[in-house]
Amino acid sequence: MRTAQVKIRPIKQNRPRITAQPKPRRPLVVFDMALKDPNVPKYKQTISGAAHCLSLTLRNSNTAGVYFMETPLVQQKDPAKFAFPKEYQAEDRQLIFALSLYDDLFKITQAEVAAIKKAYPDAKIIIGGSCVNVSNDLRALASFFPEATAFVKGDGEGVITPLVQAMASNYLDTKLIEGLKGVYVREADFEYLNETTNALTEAELNAQPGIxxxxxxxxxxxxxxxxxxxxxxxxxxxxxxxxxxxxxxxxxxxxxxxxxxxxxxxxxxxxxxxxxxxxxxxxxxxxxxxxxxxxxxxxxxxxxxxxxxxxxxxxxxxxxxxxxxxxxxxxxxxxxxxxxxxxxxxxxxxxxxxxxxxxxxxxxxxxxxxxxxxxxxxxxxxxxxxxxxxxxxxxxxxxxxxxxxxxxxxxxxxxxxxxxxxxxxxxxxxxxxxxxxxxxxxxxxxxxxxxxxxxxxxxxxxxxxxxxxxxxxxxxFPNRRSLRKRFTQGKPKAEKRWWRRIERSDRKLLSSKDLKIGEALLYSKHTFIKRLAIMELAKQLMPEIVV
Ligand code: SF4
CATH class of the missing domain: 3.80.30.20 (tm_1862 like domain)
Structure with missing residues (x-):
């Protein structure tokens, strides 16, 4: 656990006044966790482990409907025109976006949070993930995301339900936030901070709901x-x-x-x-x-x-x-x-x-x-x-x-x-x-x-x-023509067969103009191409050695 120090700041007196009527339907929690660079093969765009667990917790407590964004707003052609599928009736519900923040996707997450607020000004935004988990100063981290409402440090299962309930209407029910561990929430004049990391026990992990x-x-x-x-x-x-x-x-x-x-x-x-x-x-x-x-x-x-x-x-x-x-x-x-x-x-x-x-x-x-x-x-x-x-x-x-x-x-x-x-x-x-x-x-x-x-x-x-x-x-890196020749001795049938055996994404890569050894090494999927790239690299570094 990162820190033992607990800071609970008193809730400021001038809480936002409740003027609007709460919206009647359950909120919709949008898990926007697919922030991965699709060009990097090691990243697989899929529903993250955290999104799986937290969505099940919310469903089991009947707190919210859940939706998983397949492509983040910043990676959509026109973020402002993004439309939820009809059956989610997103326009009638309080929207709460939940994102995972990773160090290597810090900037793109900043852009995503800003895009969410621009497209959905009333939406609330919760940020968790490895970058929040290791933070020693949630308030400092929050200053990079002025549009976000809340930050959750550690395992979110224990706090996600009250947090979403507190945000379920177009005002913040601050009573539900008091006492929550590992949470930083701020909205208007309200601010709540507790820096103790949430860490599930093994028994709690085992009691998690199934798929x-x-x-x-x-x-x-x-x-x-x-x-x-x-x-x-x-x-x-x-x-x-x-x-x-x-x-x-x-x-x-x-x-x-x-x-x-x-x-x-x-x-x-x-x-x-x-x-x-x-x-x-x-x-x-x-x-x-x-x-x-x-x-x-x-x-x-x-x-x-x-x-x-x-x-x-x-x-x-x-x-x-x-x-x-x-x-x-x-x-x-x-x-x-x-x-x-x-x-x-x-x-x-x-x-x-x-x-x-x-x-x-x-x-x-x-x-x-x-x-x-x-x-x-x-x-x-x-x-x-x-x-x-x-x-x-x-x-x-x-x-x-x-x-x-x-x-x-x-x-x-x-x-x-x-x-x-x-x-x-x-x-x-x-x-x-x-x-x-x-x-x-x-x-x-x-x-x-x-x-x-x-x-x-x-x-x-x-x-x-x-x-x-x-x-x-x-x-x-050798171009596709020279590679084909090298490995098929120029026999047309063998060339065709060789080319077909290579995955589509690698064919595209090999066909790209001015392909570099480093690009072939990092972006190819095919073991054979990667191996060739290593050989080419070795040849460049030690020309006296024939690989
Ligand atoms: S410390 Fe991190 S990188 Fe090393 S084995 Fe464990 S999870 Fe993997």
């Missing part, structure tokens, strides 16, 4: 052909770049709770309430395997029920360290993965060099990562590894060694990578350069003069090395 079949969720499942479940909070590791920590210790749904939810989902799909895509479960927990006992128990229960096991396929996120027990690979865990259908295992591996892993404060060694990767490959389990290619004190030699390791791994057919070129630092990190060294684009200043440092890429320590990498990354 309910509703229109937007069904649409979302159909769009992605999967259903996301977020079944834990926080993480026991302490990677240098992570700001996910606001719980004193991680908490999890129990194995029994997980099975109970799968049974419900299966039943709902059998009854036709949920589409078949809901049987592809995407566990969006930072590390599903962190509580090993829970993971093994879950697999035991799942495999003991053949109809349940056969019904589902899974995507998990994990860390390398969680696949080890007493320094050895955990073969019990691996054996269970072989018994169920795994679509993908995603890993925050991050470093592919011992120096990188030490810098990132990862809890595994390179050897541990390689052993796990090779064994998963032998088992035929598709795996995707997040990789940060550089870090501030890295030498060109270390970078080249990193790339050779990646090339060795990338030969394996099951292995896929998602790259970040630089380590990104958040504003509470001691890795950040001094303010004078930061560029203007890395800082935003609020109306009251508060300063916020946006996520900052940390280039290599010595300028020469960084320039070498930058120039290598901006070197041209």
């Amino acid at each position: 309910v079949a509703y229109q937007t969720l069904i649409k979302d499942i159909n769009k992605h052909n999967d259903l996301s479940l977020h079944t834990s909070r926080s993480c026991k590791y302490r990677c240098v770049f992570c700001s996910h920590k606001y719980h004193p210790a991680p908490i999890y749904w129990s194995a029994e709770r997980l099975i109970q939810e799968l049974k419900r989902i299966k039943e709902m799909t059998e009854k036709g309430l949920l589409p078949k895509g809901a049987l592809n479960i995407h566990f969006s927990d930072d590390d599903f395997f962190q509580d090993k006992e829970r993971a093994i128990k879950f697999f035991q229960l799942l495999t003991a029920d053949p109809s349940l096991r056969k019904a589902f396929s899974f995507v998990f996120q994990g860390t390398v360290a969680s696949f080890y027990k007493n320094g050895e690979l955990d073969f019990t865990l691996l054996a269970y993965l072989k018994m169920i259908r795994v679509n993908w295992l995603n890993f925050g591996t991050d470093g592919f060099h011992p120096e990188a892993l030490a810098f990132f404060r990862k809890s595994h060694s390179l050897e541990m990562a390689l052993r796990l990767i090779f064994i998963l490959d032998e088992m035929g389990i598709p795996q995707c590894h997040y990789c940060i290619l550089t870090f501030p004190t890295m030498s060109i030699q270390t970078l080249t060694e990193t790339m050779f390791t990646i090339l060795k791994i990338a030969e394996r057919p099951t292995v896929h990578f998602l790259y970040n070129l630089c380590l990104i630092s958040h504003d509470d990190s001691d890795l950040l350069p001094s303010a004078e060294k930061l560029e203007q684009k890395n800082i935003v200043i609020s109306q009251t003069g508060q300063r916020k440092i946006l996520p900052t890429e940390l280039p290599l320590g010595h300028e020469g090395a960084h320039k070498t990498i930058e120039s290598a990354l901006s070197s041209p």
